[in-house]
Amino acid sequence: MANPKLKSAGKPSQNSNVIARRKPAAVKSVYSLAEREEIFRRFSIQRPEPRGELEHSNPFTLVVAVALSAQATDAGVNKATRALFKIADTPQKMLDLGEEKVREYIRTIGLYRNKAKNVIALSQMLVDEFGGEVPQTRDELVRLPGVGRKTANVVLSMAFGQATMAVDTHIFRIANRIRLAPGKTPDEVEDRLMKVVPKQYLYHAHHWLILHGRYTCKARRAECERCVIADICKSPEKSCDIPAPLVELPPQVIGEAVE
């Protein structure tokens, strides 16, 4: 186990004034590399194969599902898209279905009118400009209507296996609360996390952090007594120093609704 008293290896080195001046936010974590490795090693034991909860069958349905999930729960999106994706799992099929029908399928999701409009518009762009395929770069993805940086990151990670850090409300809270990668904006947190998360854990890190935030380090109350990194955590809000037993969690725990 990592020694919590280790001095931070993440601090900019003393002789890197020039670099530090150019990039003031280089690495802000108060955790040493050994501590960061230990945090993510434990997360990897708890959830060896973390997966997003949004149901999809290909990159296109993933883009649509993620775009629909803004200000909605994954469970709510899945409920609506199950029937939709059965008949429209490609951009062309979505266009053939038309905005009005799409709206009917997703009317249980918040902001559904605008989202239906975006689903049709992004399908149109995929057909017109990308040969009906979902592009594999962030710059191209964020051109799609209704697709922001966070959505693009989720798609790059889940559909194309690229290590990205899609900062949602849970990740933003944890990064600041435990001071792993503090930042005032999601972009700042994303930038810092990409630097402080040990490379070997980067691919799954965003899922681990989301799930940790959703089920343990919750918004209303951090359940530190159930936390496997309670001994390493440097949050001023922490209420317990003893780590919870490190065991693999049953898959059903990952998908349950909480909060």
Ligand code: SF4
């Ligand atoms: S010890 Fe508490 S505050 Fe720290 S990560 Fe765990 S749940 Fe969050």
